[in-house]
Amino acid sequence: MGSIELSAVEKWYGEVQVIKGIDLAIDEGEFVIFVGPSGCGKSTLLRMIGGLEEISRGSLAINGTDVTDQPPSKRGLSMVFQSYALYPHMSVADNMGFSLKTAGAPQSEITAKVSEAARVLKLEDYLDRRPRDLSGGQRQRVAIGRSIVRDPTAFLFDEPLSNLDAALRVEMRYEIAKLHQSLGRTMIYVTHDQVEAMTLADRIVVLEFGTIAQVGTPRELYESPANLFVAQFIGSPAMNIMSCSASGGQYTLWGGRGGTGPNGAVKLGIRPEHITLGTPGDGQADGVVDVAEYHGSDTFLIIDGAELGRITVRVVGNTGLRDGDRVGLTFAPEHTHFFDAQGLALARP
Structure with a gap:
């Protein structure tokens, strides 16, 4: 016992x-x-x-x-x-x-x-x-x-x-x-x-x-x-957190782009492995590669997202991107998290 x-x-x-x-x-x-x-x-x-x-x-x-x-x-x-x-x-x-x-x-x-x-x-x-x-x-x-x-x-x-x-x-x-x-x-x-x-x-x-x-x-x-609190504490690198607004079943990030999201959301969370890189204009946001951290099996890209802040993206293996390259960022909708003004998680639509 x-x-x-x-x-x-x-x-x-x-x-x-x-x-x-x-x-x-x-x-x-x-x-x-x-x-x-x-x-x-x-x-x-x-x-x-x-x-x-x-x-x-x-x-x-x-x-x-x-x-x-x-x-x-x-x-x-x-x-x-x-x-x-x-x-x-x-x-x-x-x-x-x-x-x-x-x-x-x-x-x-x-x-x-x-x-x-x-x-x-x-x-x-x-x-x-x-x-x-x-x-x-x-x-x-x-x-x-x-x-x-x-x-x-x-x-x-x-x-x-x-x-x-x-x-x-x-x-x-x-x-x-x-x-x-x-x-x-x-x-x-x-x-x-x-x-x-x-x-x-x-x-x-x-x-x-x-x-x-x-x-x-x-x-x-x-x-x-x-x-x-849990979203930011659990996970390494930590979950990316960005400010947003939401109404009518749609969220909008600072910068003007967004997607489907719950009403009342003021923060969006997305983990580094759930972001896909593309050309500027694709997905939910654009950014500029600031630092590329090569870890062997993975590369972590630190992206300058302007008003969205720093965004970390995990890429399997190596990448041909260099510091200063501009990229588009697409967030996997099934892995996107939303939080209200009290910091509580909201159910995804």
């Missing part, structure tokens, strides 16, 4: 409210990731679930039992932090089994659980080494192994990969995904890196100033953002 439910959870520091009434149900075995900009409350919310921060108002239930006032040791959760926090004088095996040893577990149980965790994390060859003899990725695996041996109800990860370089981050994303598959345990993961969120999560919780902006699968958030 590993279900977690937050009901009207709030966090106050004096007169300042940082978590503003969160309602969230996490199913057993689910991998849920909290994302959002710095200061949105994602780490605070994770620490409240773990018992490291007091819940000011509301309640928290684990497996149907109210644990709002229970200390961390009574919640059956295990937390992996950004810092490895390994004992430098202990071997890998001793680090992983330390919590069991302090709990008075017999040595046979400690050895069996450490061996199993080492097998899952591919650390069998490193059990006699000290932390100083390991790479950053191996140290993080040891920190995760220390959590596994406790056999927790759920794992809580607080930006565990932020101290690693780019190559190790990719490797550890794979390791954590495989770990979730093999253990089948509930995992809650905090990150500011949307690539981690999109590749690892069953569901993503997007937080904005202590509230939930949207909850959904990575695909739901990418293809159907509920509001302007």
